[in-house]
Amino acid sequence: MTRFLILLLPLIIAAALPSCSRKNGEYETWTRDSIAAFDRLSEVLESVVDKESAVAAVPKLEAVTGEFESLARRREALKDRDTGGSTRLEEELGRAGESATLRLFESMMQIAHDPELAPILQDAFRKISEEMKKV
Numbered sequence: 798m799t800r801f802l803i804l805l806l807p808l809i810i811a812a813a814l815p816s817c818s819r820k821n822g823e824y825e826t827w828t829r830d831s832i833a834a835f836d837r838l839s840e841v842l843e844s845v846v847d848k849e850s851a852v853a854a855v856p857k858l859e860a861v862t863g864e865f866e867s868l869a870r871r872r873e874a875l876k877d878r879d880t881g882g883s884t885r886l887e888e889e890l891g892r893a894g895e896s897a898t899l900r901l902f903e904s905m906m907q908i909a910h911d912p913e914l915a916p917i918l919q920d921a922f923r924k925i926s927e928e929m930k931k932v
Contacts, residue, residue, distance in 0.1 A: 827871050828890050831932065834864045835897040838925070842904035851908075851917040858921035862928050869931035 841857040844850055905922075908914045 823875055825890070827868070827875060828894070830871075831868055832890070832893050832897045834861060834868060835894075835901050837861055837864070839897070839900045839904050842901070842908060845908055845914055845918070848913055848917065851914045854918065855921050858918065858925060862921070862925045865925060865928035865932055869928060872932055 838858070838861045841854050841861060844857075845854050908918060
């Protein structure tokens with residue numbers, strides 16, 4: 798499970814930050830929504846403290862997976878647009894993306910190191926990572 802999460806980290810970073818250099822409002826909105834989805838994912842994972850909360854987290858993880866599916870569709874619609882770059886936006890969203898990524902990684906690692914919790918969430922992690930690859 799730890800290996801799975803370590804392999805997932807580059808996907809998290811790649812999904813959170815690809816549009817940071819875009820100044821177009823649609824890219825900014827998409828990037829902010831991506832960061833918010835990572836934050837919601839972190840909140841769900843941070844709520845997992847025992848078997849009962851892990852089981853309760855599965856449907857919440859499925860809901861966040863749906864958010865990543867939507868983000869992937871929106872990203873696909875934006876990918877061919879040339880919108881230029883914005884240093885201010887890149888810096889602002891880059892910091893927010895890094896913070897969200899670090900928070901998510903920390904919460905995932907706590908679960909990965911718990912032999913009772915990791916198996917309960919493994920399938921949900923796999924599904925969400927598949928959607929994150931599309932973003």
